[in-house]
Amino acid sequence: MTETEYGRGRQLLRVRGRGIAWVPSLLLLVGIVLVDLNTTERFRIISWIVLVPGTAAAICGVWTTGAFAVLAVVTYFAVDSAWPGEYRAGLGDFVLVGLGGILAVLAAAVRERKERQTLHIMRIAETTRRTVLRPLPPCWAGLEHAGVYLAADVEARVGGDFYDIQPGPHGTRVLVGDVQGKGLGAVEAAAALLGTFREAGYHEEDLATVAERLEVRMLRHRMHCTALGRDDGDRFATAVLIGFRADCPDVVETVNFGHEAPLAVGPRGVRELPSGDGLPLGLGELAGAPPPVHRVPLAADETLLLVTDGVTEARDRDGAFYAPAPDVARAVAAEPGLCTEPLSLVRRVRDGVLRHSGGRLGDDTTVFAVRRLAQEAGAGAEEPAGAGGDEGAEPGGPRS
Incomplete structure (x- = not known):
């Protein structure tokens, strides 16, 4: 230097x-x-x-x-x-x-x-972060999105939270999740799940099959860690898998692996999608059956808001948890058009978490918002080469 x-x-x-x-x-x-x-x-x-x-x-x-x-x-x-x-x-x-x-x-x-x-x-x-949370164009595969990632360990810049968008011939799939624990073990598990999602999300026609592939990948990863004698052989991950089908523009498919329920935010208010009725990835064998695929109506002017538990478990000085739904509902009531845009929505929740917690984050925090574009050109297109994005609370850009 x-x-x-x-x-x-x-x-x-x-x-x-x-x-x-x-x-x-x-x-x-x-x-x-x-x-x-x-x-x-x-x-x-x-x-x-x-x-x-x-x-x-x-x-x-x-x-x-x-x-x-x-x-x-x-x-x-x-x-x-x-x-x-x-x-x-x-x-x-x-x-x-x-x-x-x-x-x-x-x-x-x-x-x-x-x-x-x-x-x-x-x-x-930084290279690890961009490998796990690869930069995404702000408008991609028929979707407009924005995301922000705040690592509890500022120096590490990357943790167990993850999200990605995968276009393919069967529609566009979105995955948001949180690996249990912290450290390099959580990063490794997140990278393994994202690798499987990028392949299965492209090739598999049914969203249920993609979900099964993710469960198997988590189990294989745990077996590998156990064989190496590492103490993260019981690691699991909560996640939400969402499918946007080109032939059903007013419906989305969701599979919830014990994760925070997504919120549908529109000019008419905020509503909660099906909650985490499935067990986290890596614990599916305890349930005996994979979590169901829900088909949920989603209006053209509604945006899906997904957060990790770093958001909902953020505490103020009195120990009260941050509640994103009421905060977002107040913002939507004040500015219905602006606050339903993914970028504005992500910034609103990010600022709300930091304000509520006084900037003291006890866990990795991810806020991700996505909605269909008015014209879904290229929804099933291949990934563009050299795609990039900006950091911070910007379209598709993670931040540490």
């Missing part, structure tokens, strides 16, 4: 695109010199100039820190020499300033090395 790249990474130390990380150290040096020259011999502080390269080491690059180390030594010699011999700080402080400059340069080098390692880890995390 060059000093220029480092400066660009520290936005707080830039003004109009120019790096100003060197300014605090320069001001400190000038201040020490002025105080030393304008006070009596009883208050000599020129040796404090050792703080200048030390300050630079914390916020500047190696070369800038080295320049301040040399400048500190030269300034010390010049200012100390301006005093009569009996009042000079002497060789001892001169050695102190020189040694302090050398240590400051070494500290800056170590700091930059650690920062390069951190940036590398962040790039890996």
Whole structure:
């Protein structure tokens, strides 16, 4: 990492695109010199100039820190020499300033090395996030959508929440879910489920078959983890699987694996779709039968809102849970047209969760909204190559 790249990474130390990380150290040096020259011999502080390269080491690059180390030594010699011999700080402080400059340069080098390692880890995390939560075009396969993902672990930037859209010859399928637990094990399970969804969602004609494939994939993943001796062999995932068929524009098919019930949001209000009557993925063998496929009417002006338990379990200072349905209903009553748009709806819920919890997220939080386009051109089209999206509460863009 060059000093220029480092400066660009520290936005707080830039003004109009120019790096100003060197300014605090320069001001400190000038201040020490002025105080030393304008006070009596009883208050000599020129040796404090050792703080200048030390300050630079914390916020500047190696070369800038080295320049301040040399400048500190030269300034010390010049200012100390301006005093009569009996009042000079002497060789001892001169050695102190020189040694302090050398240590400051070494500290800056170590700091930059650690920062390069951190940036590398962040790039890996970003790549992992884009693999699990791939960017999606805002209008794709006959659907308009928006999503936001907020990781409880800000540094990790990715967790067990997942969502995706898969177009295919049998319609467009949507999957939103939450893997139990946190950490890399949850990310690995989410990636396994999404991989199966992208294949089965494209090839399988019946939504029930896609659901069965997801259940089998979760069981296989658990068996693999158990064989490796890992302690996440009992992991499960809640999920909602939705099918938009091109031949039924006013109906959607849903399969709920113990997940939060989707909300249909329209100008006439908010209604709840069938709740989680099935067991989570990975626990289906306890029920003896897969969860049923529900066919639910969905008007052309209604948007489906799906959230993970990070939303519904967000607490305020008094321990009260956040309730998205009443909050969204109030927004729809105030602005029926605007608040049913996926982007506006996602932003509303995201802001509501952060406001309710005071920004303290106890779990990964996902908000996803999707609705049919007025003209469903390309609903069964192949995936476009090179599809991308923006981050944040934007169409199709996850955020950490």
